[in-house]
Amino acid sequence: MKNYSGPIIDAHHHLWDLRLGRHPWLSSAAAERGGLGDLGPLRQNYLPEDYRRDATRHNIVATVHIEAGWASDDCVGETRWLETLDNRQGVAARYVVHVPLSAPDASDLIDAQAAFGRVVGVRDILSWDPDPARRFALRDGIMDEPRWRAALAHLKRHDLVFDLMVFPRQLGDAARLAADFPDQRFVLNHCGSPIDRDAEGMRRWRDGLRELARRENVAVKISDLVAYDHDWSLESLRPVVMHCIDCFGPERAMFASDFPVAGLHASFDQVYDSFLTITSSLSEAEQHALFFGTAKRIYRLDELSSPS
Secondary structure, three states: OOOOOOOEEEEEEOOEOHHHOOOHHHOOOOOOOOOOOOOHHHOOOEOHHHHHHHOOOOOEEEEEEEOOOOOHHHHHHHHHHHOOOOOOOOOOOEEEEEOOOOOOOHHHHHHHHHOOOOEEEEEOOOOOOOOOOOOOOOOOOHHHOHHHHHHHHHHHHHOOEEEEOOOHHHHHHHHHHHHHOOOOOEEEOHHHOOOOOOHHHHHHHHHHHHHHHOOOOEEEEEEOOOOOOOOOOHHHHHHHHHHHHHHHOHHHEEEEOOEOHHHHOOOHHHHHHHHHHHOOOOOHHHHHHHHHHHHHHHOOOOOOOOOO
16 A cells, blocks of 8 residues: 555646635625535635645645636636736646536637636536525526537537536436537536435435446546535545545546635645545556546646656
């Protein structure tokens, strides 16, 4: 058993400057969101230097910035802002941007976002639950709407992945979506968000994840395992990690921090040290894929060299 020691691509994290007033979900008046708990600790700037400080113990060679809830009427504004940041050390080397795919001008927005060289994907959060306190999306069933699907089809024109964020109750619908768009690459965020931690909830998540994994055009990000496991331990994280790897295989799975959001319940070191410990019994090639190779391929980080 040996911990991975090669270079790491963090495939999912966020940056924000709250002085810009463009993140309504982080305003002092905003309610809790998605079962994450008290958002108070997130209400401070998180910039490349903050990420580098948190990640200093780990060999992070590149990261993928995921849209961070910027005001939806100005989604391209977030990308323009990212372009002003110092990414010489690999922080935000690639972007997964937001486009509201239900918008009448969604195709034009996709074209505008794709004009930025670092843009490799789009996210339009679909996570919906009957409990209003858990919801991210405005309504249920968005992925079945014809206008939304028409915009999704436009991603292929620019070879953009779609970052798929849903709750376990939606995994069957997500599998059907992936089947209906076999030429579109999807990346499931946060292991499919196993929010219900009782036996029935975890069974629903396990079954739904395995169903979705049958679609070869879907990969998974193993990230923010502590979002819905606030009293986590290594032994509570292990079966979630290993089920993801069992379902998708290392070639369609990748690790990511989801910082600073995961920082509500764990430090950056705890996040990656847990990944390293849990996967120490896997082969060198499997670990390489999980920490580096899968993210490099899917998010087109072609300039990075693989470890020897």
